[in-house]
Amino acid sequence: MFPPSQYAPPMPDWLPDALRGVHPRTLTKEELHALHRDGAVHIPGVLTNKTIIGTLMQGMHDPHIPGYDYKDWRTNAVLKSVATDGPFAATAASALDVDEISLWATNVFPARGGFPDGFAAPPPEGGVHLDIDFTPGYLLPFVTIWVALTDAKRPLEFIAGSHIRNMQHDCPYGSSLTVQDGCIKKLEADCHGRLSWDVQLGDAIVFYAQTYHWALLHKEPRLGFSMRYIAADHKHDVFDLATMRFTSLLPQWCVPVRNGTYAPVVYPRSSSTIDDQPWPFIPSSFSCLGADVPPVQPSKNLCGSESPAWVQQFLK
């Protein structure tokens, strides 16, 4: 069995309580409107406690231990605590206007410096992408919360409104795409410009998984980490390359994601199922072989889900 304490960053006893003490930053009416309209919104100062940030930073390196992924909450205890005990799941619940939230994934993004400002790295280092491959036709209740772990000039760029407009264009999900791609060019012409923000350490950018975005590189390196949250009751109908290592943990198609072990409920705390499951998850011991859910792309809107009512006002 994988001994997490030996490899994972130090997981101080005080961390869960300290994270639970961070005020949950729910979106204001204006921020929610911007998120609905543009598909992405900048939320300054979500994580300001320097001790918490310092602890998080200590785990942000790759020790090259087989089975241990420092970017993944399924093996990194500090990331697990930040994504579950911290204020972010409440932010996701307010962004999606749902009562219960499941944690889908975490990832860490160190970006190299030494580039002219605003350089959009081509694939595989960069690339235009969505965070999940998904069935256009409705808006998936899935947000990424990207948190700045350094100050950074315009770390990410978004095509404003692409979360809605792509329901009609159905461009591929990436990440081998560039802004020169024919489908992306047509989509962009149908959207309302590009969006990016300068960020400070502890700021967040909240965006729909269906908003096209990409990393921008600059003179200075920067670090960010992402937490991906989904409405716990959402019927499983998405395809995520990252889940292919974990297919035996996914629920059957069209069963609420909360019913699988892949995406436990993390919000509200009273409904949390995260501690009912084995941890850490090691992909090699949950290989695709023998999995119940085939790692194939589901057909479009497999489960007949619908967009929230507010989407109507942004449809042309």
Ligand SMILES: O=C(O)CCC(=O)C(=O)O
């Ligand atoms: O920070 C980055 O470089 C990429 C972040 C991103 O694309 C994501 O979290 O979906």
